[in-house]
Amino acid sequence: MPDKDLTEITLRRPDDWHLHLRDGAMLKAVLPETTRHFERAIVMPNLVPPVVTAKEAAAYRARILAARPDGSTFTPLMMLYLTEDTDPNDVEYAHKNGIATAVKLYPAGATTNSASGVRDFDKVRPVLDRMAEIGMPLCVHGEVTDSEIDIFDREAVFIDRVLKPIRKKNPDLRVVMEHVTTEDAVDYVRDHRKNLAATITTHHLIINRNHILAGGIRPHYYCLPVAKREKHRVALVQAAISGDKRFFLGTDSAPHTDVNKLQECGCAGVFSATNTMSCLAEVFEAAGALGKLEAFTSLNGPAFYGMEPNEATITLRKGDAANYPAQIQSGDGPVTVFDPGFPLHWHVHTT
Ligand code: NCD
Numbered sequence: 001m002p003d004k005d006l007t008e009i010t011l012r013r014p015d016d017w018h019l020h021l022r023d024g025a026m027l028k029a030v031l032p033e034t035t036r037h038f039e040r041a042i043v044m045p046n047l048v049p050p051v052v053t054a055k056e057a058a059a060y061r062a063r064i065l066a067a068r069p070d071g072s073t074f075t076p077l078m079m080l081y082l083t084e085d086t087d088p089n090d091v092e093y094a095h096k097n098g099i100a101t102a103v104k105l106y107p108a109g110a111t112t113n114s115a116s117g118v119r120d121f122d123k124v125r126p127v128l129d130r131m132a133e134i135g136m137p138l139c140v141h142g143e144v145t146d147s148e149i150d151i152f153d154r155e156a157v158f159i160d161r162v163l164k165p166i167r168k169k170n171p172d173l174r175v176v177m178e179h180v181t182t183e184d185a186v187d188y189v190r191d192h193r194k195n196l197a198a199t200i201t202t203h204h205l206i207i208n209r210n211h212i213l214a215g216g217i218r219p220h221y222y223c224l225p226v227a228k229r230e231k232h233r234v235a236l237v238q239a240a241i242s243g244d245k246r247f248f249l250g251t252d253s254a255p256h257t258d259v260n261k262l263q264e265c266g267c268a269g270v271f272s273a274t275n276t277m278s279c280l281a282e283v284f285e286a287a288g289a290l291g292k293l294e295a296f297t298s299l300n301g302p303a304f305y306g307m308e309p310n311e312a313t314i315t316l317r318k319g320d321a322a323n324y325p326a327q328i329q330s331g332d333g334p335v336t337v338f339d340p341g342f343p344l345h346w347h348v349h350t351t
Pocket residue numbers: 020046111112141222223224225252254255268269270
């Protein structure tokens with residue numbers, strides 16, 4: 001049936017392979033927005049201070065589990081923040097004991113709370129070697145931070161300067177290039193089949209840099225990596241709808257209070273947990289690819305991480321434009337929900 005005639009589609013319950021839940025009052029406010037539709041999520045470790053050790057990850061996971069809404073079976077998959085002092089034995093301990101699923105590499109200074117990230121990649125070589133040995137994936141924020149590199153080129157330059165050398169020295173290391181925003185990254189992942197995958201966010205499938213900058217500056221669309229030209233957005237959509245197993249959803253839903261977004265120097269991050277599945281249904285429908293949505297949101301991620309897809313399902317039904325809130329409230333103040341700029345006709349029904 002052509003997509004325009006489809007009014008209902010059932011998928012395995014989705015997972016989010018890149019999510020910021022924060023802590024304290026913000027965690028309490030944003031967690032239900034994810035658990036409503038998602039069963040599992042890789043939880044980013046960029047708290048202040050960051051989640052570096054197995055012990056810290058276990059404690060953070062306990063706080064997340066305690067904040068789950070009643071009846072929720074949501075599973076947080078924890079991640080360790082890689083620093084130049086990370087101990088390979090602690091990483092192995094966390095992996096073997098089911099405390100952490102992956103390790104996160106932030107180049108120092110790349111984004112929100114990344115000051116403890118890696119400057120000298122040789123210093124983390126023993127950790128990367130150990131991860132390759134035990135099959136633990138490395139998730140990378142793929143942007144260089146050198147001030148002389150144009151912000152729109154930082155992802156493409158990262159591939160050449162950082163990713164290729166890491167993969168060359170460590171071909172057995174499993175790597176996820178996170179929140180890819182360029183055709184360059186899509187091509188690189190597509191052309192290198194071994195031990196490499198990529199996540200794509202909801203917002204990068206919808207906005208390009210004009211949405212941020214044309215006709216007035218839109219702080220709520222500012223995130224890192226920053227959205228690029230339209231041709232890159234189109235390449236991302238092609239990758240997402242391709243069914244290629246190495247591309248899967250990582251929303252990078254990253255809540256900041258409006259006060260912190262609407263500053264002279266505002267925070268980077270788009271909060272999309274609330275309406276992500278409805279947004280994605282619109283994107284896939286417009287591309288005539290609703291049949292590929294389940295692979296992107298619910299099958300490819302678990303396959304890469306060696307997990308079973310979720311047993312439970314969700315159903316998306318097309319109807320009148322949905323009424324998602326423009327903001328959610330948190331104890332720290334309101335957080336604006338991603339505005340895709342078009343009506344959302346796909347309603348999510350869970351069982
Ligand atoms: C993230 C955040 O706010 O923690 N911001 C963002 O723009 N994506 C950090 C990140 O993942 O880069």
